[in-house]
Amino acid sequence: MTRWVCIAALLIASPVSAETLREAVVAAYAGNPQLAAARARQEALAETPEQARALGRLTAAGDGTAGYDRFGYGKGGIASVSAALPIWTGGRVPAAVHAAGRDVAAGAEGLRDTEAAILESVVAAYADLLYNQQAVEVARVGIERLDAQVAEARSRFGLGQATQTDVAQLEAQRASVVANLADAEGTLATVEAAYRAIVGQSAGxxxxxxxxxxxxxxxxxxxxxxxxxxxxxxxQQRRAAEASAARIAQERAERAPSLGLVGSYGYGGRFGSGDLRGYDAGAVGGVALRVPLLTGGLVAARVRQAEANNRADRFGVDAAAREVERGADAGWALLTAAQGRLAANVEGLRAADLALRGVRAEYGFGLRSTIDILVADQSFRAAQLAVARSRGDVLIAQAALLRATGQLTADAYG
Structure with missing residues (x-):
């Protein structure tokens, strides 16, 4: 806790109404168009199990034809209704449903990673914008501090206690900081645009x-x-392997017979000599059996193909497991380094602040030169920026580790 108190005391304090990282994450989660598109694609994918189930359900259709015969029969037409109900599909439908369900589960994990990637980008944009806002403020405060120092040097010059060179050195330093402020403001405008593009609102x-x-x-x-x-x-890779395993069973089921109930009802008639003459209505009902006898090697080839795809997916699981472990180790190392760098920079900022105040006091007694003032002031501003950058690095490293461990969600920051 002492570390953060020191940072707050030495850096420019943030206003009470400042926008928090949690607010930025919530805004992006609710309104980011890339994330909305990914959710829509997942909704489309979620319909595939229902489509697979439809292959085992009752279906019905109506047909009608009409025409004209110029050989004396006149106008005529036929209307019919047919229906089919699968009784046994040889395992085709259950395998297709299972494979589609695993596809949906894999898509859901892919959506989670898309969400995490976008939220990680939000954190990076937040950290970048936070640093540039503080860089602008550090430059502005530095100019105010140098204005006071230039005024003091001019007074001392009037009293014969300083030279024109001392005044010129301070003015040159001030001009350099003014240039830094112009650069920082330009960078800040660019970073604000990037933040607005991903979060969907201006930052404040x-x-x-x-x-x-x-x-x-x-x-x-x-x-x-x-x-x-x-x-x-x-x-996601594990669910994909499960889906490809289900497709092996789906392809093998093509060798099995299928059985279903079928039925149809039809009626025809013709219109001639001013009246309608109908034919007898016909109805057919029965059982349809289909037994694959010879497929020319097509089914066997598809089974081998499905098995090879499944082997590839299982190898993909092993590769993903290694990559995940590597990502966790890398994320932990980056976070540890960023935290250590932040702690060191906080200590450096404390020392630079003490040195600047000490050099100023000694300058008043003639024990320090203008060069000493300039060096101490520049070191203090550099230390402020180093702490600001390190703080952003910690935020980015935290988000990367959360994503690697599957914990970077909309409620990760409270």
Whole structure:
């Protein structure tokens, strides 16, 4: 807690009404068009099991034809209704339903990863914008501080306690910081546009106080365990392997016979000599049996193809498991390094602040030169920016580790 208190005391304080990272995540989750498109595609995929079930249900259709005969029979037509009800499909329908269900499950995991990727981009945009906002503020405060220092140097020059060179050195430093401010404001405008594109709204002033995510792993082993059980890409690959296994059974079922009930009812008539003459109505009902006898090797080839696809998917599971473990280890290493860098930069900022105040006090007694003031001021501003950048790096590393462990969701930040 002391670390964060020190950061808040030494950096520019954020306004009370600042926008939080949680608000940015919620806004992007609700309105990002890429995420909405991914959800729509998943909804379309979710209809495939119902389509597979329809292959085993009752179907009916009506047919009608009409025509004209110029050989004296006149106008005529036929209307009929037919229906079919599968009784036994040889396992085709259950296998197709199971495969479609696994496809839907794989798609759901893919949607989770898409959500995590977009939210990770939101965190990166937030961190980048936060840094650039603070960079602009650091430059503005630095100019105000140098204005006071230039005024003091001019007063000392008037009293014969400083030279024109001292004044010129401070003015040159101020001009350099003004140029830095112009660059920072230009970069800030670009970063704000990128933030608005992904979040869907203008940022306003961001808050630098971001509590650590509650689902963040506390050890590397815990990160590995969560990644092995919750990483969406690994789960997606597993569901894909299950779907390809179901398709083996689906292709094998093409060798089995199928049985169903069929029926039809029809009526025909012709219109001639001013009256309608109908034919006798006809109805047919019975059992239809289909037994595959020879397919020219087509079914066998499709079975071998399905088996090969399943082997590839199983190898894909092994590869995804290795990649997930690598991602968890890399995420943990990046977060550890970012946290260590932040702690070191906080200590450097504290020392730079103390040094600047000390050099100013000694300058008043003639114990320090203008060069000492300039060096101390530049070091202080560099330390402020280093802390701001490190804070953003921690946010980005946290999001990367959450994504690797399958925990980067809309409620990850509270």
């Amino acid at each position: 002033v961001l808050t630098a106080e971001v509590p650590p995510p509650v689902r963040l792993p506390t050890t590397r082993d815990q990160a590995r365990e969560r990644a092995a059980t919750d990483n969406p890409l690994l789960l």
